[in-house]
Amino acid sequence: MTKEERVAFEAAVYDIVKMIPPGRATSYAAIAKAVGYPKHSRMVGRIMADCNSAVSSIPAHRVVNSQGVLSGKAAFGSSGEMQALLISEGIIVKNNRIGAWNKVFWNPMDEIRLSASEDPISGKHTLSRQ
């Protein structure tokens, strides 16, 4: 992954996260797939950890793991800040887990159409909105 690709990847991730509607949530892997890097769910997590959502206007609290568990809650404070944000949007949370996960889950691929392709010759990734 080149430097340019990392920058593009990060920007694409932020774009997706900002599209998540209030009251809905998605997963690291879903975002990774949507931006064309299906094996980079951990990188999405890293980006969320660094984004400082409190001052970046990025709704990072709407990103949880594939099971609907608030695996990143530690970054929001020790008093259940992440959970509070989700609850304030109408999401049910119990034991660090989102209730009715299949209903709350927001699939980026349903809303955007990215031609997440890799040029067979250059190996370069392209992210174009349709």
Add this chain to the structure above:
DNA sequence: GGCGTGACTATGG
């Protein structure tokens, strides 16, 4: 370059 470390996941018991 090796090695440990994650806001990760799919899978199998």
Add this chain to the structure above:
DNA sequence: ACCATAGCCACGC
């Protein structure tokens, strides 16, 4: 449903 495992990949040391 819970736990362990193996695969994953960028980063920092």
